[in-house]
Amino acid sequence: MSVSELFDSSSATSPQPESITIRRPDDWHVHVRDGEMMKAVLPFTVAQFARGIIMPNLTPPVTTVEAAYRERILAALPEGADFTPLMTCYLTDHTDPDEIERGYRDGVWLAAKLYPAGATTNAHFGVTDIPALAPVFERMEKIGMAVLVHGEAVDPEVDIFDREQVFMEESLLPLLKRHPGLKVVIEHATTMETLDIVREHQARAACTITAHHLVINRTSIFQGGLRPHLYCLPVAKREKHRLALRKAATSGDSCFMLGTDTAPHPRRNKQAECCSAGIFSGATALQTYVQVFDEEGALGKFEAFASLNGARFHGLEPNAGTITLVKKPSMALASVPVDGEDVVVFQGGQLLPWSIAAE
Numbered sequence: 001m002s003v004s005e006l007f008d009s010s011s012a013t014s015p016q017p018e019s020i021t022i023r024r025p026d027d028w029h030v031h032v033r034d035g036e037m038m039k040a041v042l043p044f045t046v047a048q049f050a051r052g053i054i055m056p057n058l059t060p061p062v063t064t065v066e067a068a069y070r071e072r073i074l075a076a077l078p079e080g081a082d083f084t085p086l087m088t089c090y091l092t093d094h095t096d097p098d099e100i101e102r103g104y105r106d107g108v109w110l111a112a113k114l115y116p117a118g119a120t121t122n123a124h125f126g127v128t129d130i131p132a133l134a135p136v137f138e139r140m141e142k143i144g145m146a147v148l149v150h151g152e153a154v155d156p157e158v159d160i161f162d163r164e165q166v167f168m169e170e171s172l173l174p175l176l177k178r179h180p181g182l183k184v185v186i187e188h189a190t191t192m193e194t195l196d197i198v199r200e201h202q203a204r205a206a207c208t209i210t211a212h213h214l215v216i217n218r219t220s221i222f223q224g225g226l227r228p229h230l231y232c233l234p235v236a237k238r239e240k241h242r243l244a245l246r247k248a249a250t251s252g253d254s255c256f257m258l259g260t261d262t263a264p265h266p267r268r269n270k271q272a273e274c275c276s277a278g279i280f281s282g283a284t285a286l287q288t289y290v291q292v293f294d295e296e297g298a299l300g301k302f303e304a305f306a307s308l309n310g311a312r313f314h315g316l317e318p319n320a321g322t323i324t325l326v327k328k329p330s331m332a333l334a335s336v337p338v339d340g341e342d343v344v345v346f347q348g349g350q351l352l353p354w355s356i357a358a359e
Contacts, residue, residue, distance in 0.1 A: 016294055017327075018327045019325065019357070020299055020302065021324045022323060023322055024050040024307065024319040024320070024321045024323050025049055025258060025286065025306035025307045026050060026051040026052065026258070026310050026319065027048075027258060027260050027285070028053045028185070028208050028257050028314075029187055029188065029210075029259030030049075030055065030262055030282070031054075031055045031262060031263045032045065032052075032076075032085075034072065036338055036339040037266075037339075037343075038076050040339075041282050043078050043081075044282040045260075045282050046077060046078060048356065050084065050319040051085075051086055052086060053086045053148070053259070054070075054073065054086060056069070056113055057090060057120075057122040058122065059122055061090035061092075061122065062088070062089060063090050063125075064099065065099060065103045065106065070087050070108075086110040086111075087109050087110065088111050088113045088148060089111075089112045090125065091112050091113060091114050091115070091127055091133065091136065091147075092126065093127055093128055093132065093133070095112075095133065097135050097138070098139075100112060100145065101139055101143055104143055110146075110314060111185070112140065112145060113147075114127060114130070114149045116130070116152065116154045116167070116171070121276065121277055123150070131174075131178070134178065134179075137178075138179065140183075141179050141181035141182045144183065144315075145183070146313075148185045149184060149186050150187050150188075151168060151171075151172055151186050151194065153167040160235055161218065164191050164193075168193060184201075184206075185207060185208065185313070186205065186206070186208075187207070187259065188209070188234060188261045189207040189245065189248075190213055190234045190235075192241055194207065195245070195248045195256075198256070199255060202253070202255035206255045206257060207257070208258065209245055209249045209256055209259065210260055210279075211260055211288040211289050211292075212230070212232065212261075212346055213236060214242065214245055214246050214249060216236045217239045217242045218238060219239070221235070228272075229279065231270075231275050231277055231278075231279075232278055246292060246296055249293075249305055250292070250296040250298035250305070251298075252301040254308075255313075256309065257310035258305055258310065262279070262280055262281045262282035262285060264278065266338060266341045267335070267342050267343065279346050280336070280345055283345045284345060284348070284352065285346075286323075287325070287330070287352045288347060289305075289306065290354045291354050294353070323356065324357040325355065326357050327353060327354055328355045329351050330354070331350075332347050332352050333345050333348055334349035
């Protein structure tokens with residue numbers, strides 16, 4: 001029996017359980033990188049999630065059906081691991097609609113990723129003119145393939161805290177209007193305005209919400225000094241937006257789904273003169289999410305957010321098997337060693353209220 005059947009999620013005043021068992025969840029936005037970094041961070045995602053949508057922003061990016069990235073991921077899995085990488089194609093100004101359809105029909109790609117050129121890490125190969133990519137979007141409409149959107153304006157004149165809202169108004173809404181049959185996932189939403197757009201278009205639109213955006217706001221990045229390990233793109237926003245994200249994630253609405261956007265960088269790249277954008281939440285994601293749902297009195301809705309909504313949107317069956325989380329404090333790993341360096345863990349070195357039960 002699922003947690004949604006065990007508890008009445010309509011009453012926030014009901015006592016919260018000390019443990020919950022849900023279907024195995026999925027991560028609908030994950031960066032596992034490549035090489036030694038992949039070997040170091042992939043086991044943490046695999047330990048929590050049955051499937052993950054893999055981001056294609058490598059150097060060079062994953063743009064062709066023949067790319068062997070999936071095979072490298074499978075080769076790096078811990079022995080006996082049961083994890084399915086769901087691959088994506090990186091859209092560029094030169095993407096061929098036939099290549100998109102071939103990859104989707106052959107099961108190579110589940111979706112395509114739209115990065116506005118220069119928006120984030122390794123996005124300089126991205127799209128410079130979204131309307132010009134109409135033939136690709138028309139083909140995706142026809143075959144039912146979803147586009148995953150990093151929704152930030154890249155005009156340097158736009159304030160960094162306004163880039164998501166500007167993109168939604170100037171690029172996302174026109175895209176939805178031009179392509180009424182296109183399935184769209186807005187990645188890592190950070191503003192209440194974006195959440196409203198998703199709700200208004202939820203027949204064909206959804207969004208992922210990260211664990212860190214449920215916990216930090218823009219003040220957190222400067223609390224007691226500049227904290228580079230809390231810098232990500234899109235950057236965390238005002239407290240009112242954080243609260244709106246928590247309300248959306250815990251609402252039970254099917255258009256909101258779990259997507260960690262875990263994005264590891266070596267410590268030297270985070271504590272550098274020019275800090276890399278990205279938060280490594282892969283080691284603490286599920287415990288962070290369930291803590292938020294517990295605090296919001298919404299544990300009965302956690303299974304839908306973590307295990308059902310994303311699968312339903314992408315036309316996949318929910319996972320078999322379950323995972324149990326218990327309200328038992330556990331100390332989070334502070335960092336993960338990688339090839340003579342390390343990657344700092346989000347909420348690392350802290351005592352977290354929830355733990356993942358041993359199988």
